[in-house]
Amino acid sequence: MTQTYLIEIGLEDMPAHVVTPSLKQFADKTATFLTDNHLDFGKIVSYATPRRLALMVEGLADKQADIEEDVKGPAKKIAQDAEGNWSKAAIGFTKGQGMSVDDITFKEIKGVEYVYLHKAIAGKPAADILPGLVDVVTGLTFPTRMHWGANSLEYIRPIHWIVSLLDDQVIPMQILDVKAGRTTQGHRFLGHAVDLQHATDYQSQLAEQMVVVDPRRRKDIIGDQINALAAQQHWTVDLDPDLLEEVTNLVEFPTAFFGTFDVKYLDIPEAVLITSMKDNQRYFYARNSEGKMVNAFIGVRNGNEDHLDNVVAGNEKVLTARLEDAAFFYAEDQKKTIDDYVDRLRTVSFHDKIGSMHEKMARVQTIAHLLAVQAGLDGQARDELNRAAEIYKFDLVTNMVGEFPELQGIMGQQYATLAGESPAVAQAIAEHYEPISADGELPQSDIGTILAIADKLDTLMSFFAVDLIPSGSNDPYALRRQAFGIVRMIAAKHWRFSIPEMQRVIADALVEQNQVGKLDYRVHAEALTDFMRDRVKQYLQQEKIRHDVIDTVIAMPTADISAMIDGADILSQHLNDPDFKAVIEAWGRVVRISDKEPTNGMVDPRLFDNDSEGKLQAAVEKVSADFDQQVSDANYKRLAALEPVITEYFTATMVMADDEKVRENRLIQLTHLASLIHQFGDVTALIVK
Structure with a gap:
């Protein structure tokens, strides 16, 4: 026999953005509660308005399922002494299960006998289990909470009524001074309170009270x-x-x-x-x-x-x-010029530890120029980018943005157009805020993209420079979101972007132009590189790249965003190659030895004592001559083709020879090859079967 259970939490009006996620959370946790308590049910239908969260559990079993299980205890030699007397361990085990030593049986597992108890637990009626849902209700989490009166409970809004009906039976529960019953409330102005005779009357009776509850x-x-x-x-x-x-x-x-x-x-x-x-x-x-x-x-x-x-x-x-x-x-x-607004930004603080918004714009102008060179922008585009970077925050001090902050950038584009700025400059001003969320739209123009990257990169470098680094879930300045935005933009444009190299180039340029003030952009440069690597990892996870491939490319020495993404794609394409296992094992052997004792210098062929050394040297020199500077599928195939040569080399050659000069020469040889393999990251992280 099945039943229908209704639970409704009546509240003061909730913020609209809270209603849907709270209702989903309520339904999910209720389903978990019923499952954990072995109460079978058909489906849960959710209802909500600003004043209520409600669930209708249909097809609910009238009682828990009966449970039969065998519970394993200690080994027989621990449970009984030599005379067959029960030990404290056996007695304690049976008491803990609500049984006695008379219920013990033995089962042999891999030649060892263990104590077992067979338990048969009769299911309790649903009416005895459902009051426990009060913990689900009070355990709901909300983005903001409040408490009322002298009560310690914090909730999204004060609770005014609770309906808890199993068919036509009230299931008791209480939160603070509010006891569950069958009375729900109609529309605040057009309806009145109504007593529900049966859980299934919920929608129809509230409709009569001018509430569309679904x-x-x-x-x-x-x-x-x-x-x-x-x-x-x-x-x-x-x-x-x-x-x-x-x-x-x-x-x-x-x-x-x-x-x-x-x-x-x-x-x-x-x-x-x-x-x-x-x-x-x-x-x-x-x-x-x-x-x-x-x-x-x-x-x-x-x-x-x-x-x-x-x-x-x-x-x-x-x-x-x-x-x-x-x-x-x-x-x-429109009575003021853009230059008037830019000048006013000298008095607007970006952050009290970093400086003014005007100073930030000056730094971004420098960074944008460096990025433009890296991206290969032509003369006119560079001029337009420079102009956009010179003024891009001006609308922050306009009256319109002061009244409507959500229009920042949008009004900048509008006012820039009215002031005669080029369409490219105006568009970049609007686009530099993008993406505004983890999956938000990206800038469409190259100028807008570079300005957006420059602005976010300056923010990251500046906050890291003053030791305001996100930790745990704490990220008050949304630095993770901005860093992830940079990764997405670089991925979309496929520009070369070595994180540590760009930091170094930018820091040098800002020092040269006397734009750093008290900021030390080198102090946490390595931490920022690791921070950005984590954002690339997040991006690749969203792209459904295999975790070991991600771990491999994230370790690329260059920490080039495009290279890491390309490397992940290339390795993913070769995972099912027939020779993938052999290739990766050969590469892994090379890098494990060379990374343990990296040795630089020139290889001396006169120290070779077998043909495999010469073959490997010739093959590595040929690959090196043809090797693309950026990670590529061609590079993978060139290195993969070395597998037989590498395998033969290790079969015929003892790298750690007794002769010091021979040993060093072989380590130099492997270090050269490892430097090529490392273009794809830490290949020892790859899982091969």
Whole structure:
């Protein structure tokens, strides 16, 4: 026999962004609880509104599954003495299992007899197990928490009611002074409290109280209503999924409406209009058949259509006030030049231990130039990059960005265009913030990419220079995200980028131009290199590269980002080659010996005493002559072709000869070969079968 169990946690209104992840967490932990307690169930259906998190467990078994198991104890020779008397170990073992020595049997395993107990545990009724879900409820984690009154419990919002129904039976539980029952709450203004007679009445009875408790259904209703309004007005509306999700979690009974604003505000840049509507007011914007934005917005109220005219008027008034401010800021900002704003950045602190934003821009200008040379940008592109780096943070001190911080970069592009800057410069100003998340969009232009890398690289080097290095989960300046962004951009452009080499070149240039102040960019250079290696590792893990291949390429001496990524791809392509095992074993033998006693110098053929040494030397010289400077598949194949020669060499040659000169000559020979193999990293980390 199966049952249906309903649990609902009634709260004060939660922030919209918390609802969906909290509901998933609640469902996952409940499923784990039921599984751990051997309670079979069919499926868990999740429900949520801003005021509640609820789960419906369908097909729940009426009791735990019975358990039969054999429990292994100590060896017989420990459990009994020579006379057959039970030892303390045997007695203690049986008591710990809730049984006695009379229940002991023996089983032989690999010639040794062990004590065994056969346990048959009858399952408990579901009603006796479900009260334990209170620990799941109180154990939910949230990004922010609060406590109320004198209570010690911290939660996302105060708990006001709990519903806990197994079919029609209340399952007792209590959190603080709130006891579980069958009473749930309807819409705050349009409904009232209702007693549920059965768990399966949940959706229907709340619908009568103006609550659409299923978030999937609520989202569909909102989408349908917006599309209907758009069709009536001959608009097209972008149903932004993130905004739709947020609005869904802001209401319990949705009703979409539209309002308008003065057409004069369409002269404001679209980005400002969209931010004012979408980010600040949670409105959807609309376009006409020609794709142009119209002076209208679509909102969603938490209620029905009663007095909707008042709602529309109120929202129009609020939005108009915002747009009026935006229009004022937009006009005021254009009264100053870009140079005026750049000069004001001298008084804006980037970080009190590092310096001003103006000083950062000067460093980034130097770094960007070095990166441009590395990337091979031509004269005009370099000039445009230099200009972008000279001004790229200017919009931070504009009125518009002061009011709408999320528009930084976007307004920089807009104002740069109005001031007559080239499209490439304006685009780079907007792109230098990208990517803004681990999987965010990358800059499209080379100039924007270099400026973005330079800006993030300066941030990393500066924070490491003042010993503000992320540790554990602590990363207040999002340095991991910025470093990962650099890796993604380098990977996309496939530019050469040796981390330690670039640090050295940049540090030298900044010292030469007297731009370091009190910063010592060399003090933690090795730590920053390791930090960046970890980000490459993260990137390769996301690309589903095998872990031993990642460990191999991450150890490349050059720590070149593109080389590590290319090396991982090349090795991955050869993992299933018939000779892969033999090749890697041969390489591994070379590097283990040479890395233990690396020896530099010139190989002296006069010290060879067998043909294999000469063959290896000739083969290595040929490979060296043809070897690509950057890691390549051709290099892999050249080195792989040496496997028979290497194998023959080790068969015929004792590297650690008694004669010191012969031994040193052989170590020099292997060190030369190992230096080529090391282009692919630490090949001893590769797993071959």
